[in-house]
Amino acid sequence: MLLEGKGLFKSYLDPMKVRRIVLNTLNFSLDKSSTLSIVGKSGVGKSTLAKVIAQLTSYQGEIYFEKKAVSSMTRKEKKRYLQRIPLIFQDPISSLNPQLNIQSILEEPFRIQKAAFSPSTIKKLLEQVELPSYFLQKRPGECSGGELQRVNIARALALRPQALVCDEILASLDAKNKERMIQLLLQLQSTWQISYLFITHDIAWAKTLGGKMATLKDGAILKTDSVAPSAQKGLVSSLRF
Numbered sequence: 251m252l253l254e255g256k257g258l259f260k261s262y263l264d265p266m267k268v269r270r271i272v273l274n275t276l277n278f279s280l281d282k283s284s285t286l287s288i289v290g291k292s293g294v295g296k297s298t299l300a301k302v303i304a305q306l307t308s309y310q311g312e313i314y315f316e317k318k319a320v321s322s323m324t325r326k327e328k329k330r331y332l333q334r335i336p337l338i339f340q341d342p343i344s345s346l347n348p349q350l351n352i353q354s355i356l357e358e359p360f361r362i363q364k365a366a367f368s369p370s371t372i373k374k375l376l377e378q379v380e381l382p383s384y385f386l387q388k389r390p391g392e393c394s395g396g397e398l399q400r401v402n403i404a405r406a407l408a409l410r411p412q413a414l415v416c417d418e419i420l421a422s423l424d425a426k427n428k429e430r431m432i433q434l435l436l437q438l439q440s441t442w443q444i445s446y447l448f449i450t451h452d453i454a455w456a457k458t459l460g461g462k463m464a465t466l467k468d469g470a471i472l473k474t475d476s477v478a479p480s481a482q483k484g485l486v487s488s489l490r491f
C-alpha cells in the first residue's frame with residue numbers, strides 16, 4: 251500500500267455561517283504502481299480531497315504514506331512525503347512562474363532540494379514528456395496548454411515521485427491532446443512504476459487509464475470499480491456526469 255486515507259473529514263463554513271460537510275469520513279487506498287481514478291459531479295469534493303492529500307488544507311482523519319501516518323511525521327518526513335506525491339492542477343499556466351523559462355522551471359525542484367543536476371538531467375526530463383529541447387528557452391506564455399501540462403509533469407518527475415495526484419489535468423486540453431496525455435501517463439507508469447490518483451469528471455478517461463475507479467458522492471466513496479482491461483484500449487464513449 252502506497253497511500254491511504256482513513257476517515258477523512260472536511261467541512262467549510264459558507265458565507266451564511268452554515269457548516270457544509272464536503273468530505274464525510276472518506277476512505278481510499280492507492281497501491282504502488284497503480285491507478286485510482288476519483289470521479290464525481292462538480293462540487294462533490296474531488297479537489298478538496300487532492301488538497302487534503304497535498305496538506306494544503308486542514309482536515310480530520312488520517313493519511314498514511316507507506317503505512318506511516320502523515321500527522322505523526324517529522325518535518326523532514328513530511329517534506330519527503332510531499333515530494334513523493336506531487337499535485338498537478340487543472341490549469342497548467344497558473345502553476346508556472348511566467349517570468350522563468352522552462353529550463354529554470356525544471357531546475358527549480360533541484361535547487362529547492364539542493365540536489366545535484368546537470369544540463370543533461372534537465373534535457374532528459376523534457377524528453378520524458380516528449381518535448382523537444384528548444385522548449386527549454388521558452389517561457390510559459392509561449393507554450394500551449396498541452397505543452398505546459400507536460401512541463402508540469404516533467405517538473406513533478408524531477409522529484410522522483412511515487413505517485414502523481416492529478417486534479418483534472420486534461421480539462422483544458424482538446425480531445426487529441428487529452429488522448430496524447432493519457433498515453434504519456436500510461437508510458438510513464440510502465441517505465442517508472444508511478445501510481446496515479448487521477449481526478450476527473452469524465453468516466454471515459456478514467457476507463458482509458460485503467461486501474462480502479464472510485465465514485466465520490468455525498469462526501470464519501472460510493473463504490474469502487476475495477477476498470478476492465480478491454481476498456482483501456484481506447485475511448486469508447488464520452489460519458490459525462
Ligand SMILES: Nc1ncnc2c1ncn2[C@@H]1O[C@H](COP(=O)(O)OP(=O)(O)OP(=O)(O)O)[C@@H](O)[C@H]1O
Pocket residue numbers: 262263264272290291292293294295296297298299451
Ligand atoms: N475554500 C473554500 N471555502 C468554502 N467552500 C469551499 C472552499 N473550497 C471548496 N469549497 C466548497 O466545497 C465543495 C467541494 O469543492 P471542490 O472544489 O472540492 O469540488 P470538485 O469536486 O473539485 O468540483 P469540480 O469538479 O467543479 O472541480 C464545493 O461546494 C465548494 O463550493
Ligand SMILES: [Mg+2]
Pocket residue numbers: 296297298417418
Ligand atoms: Mg475540482
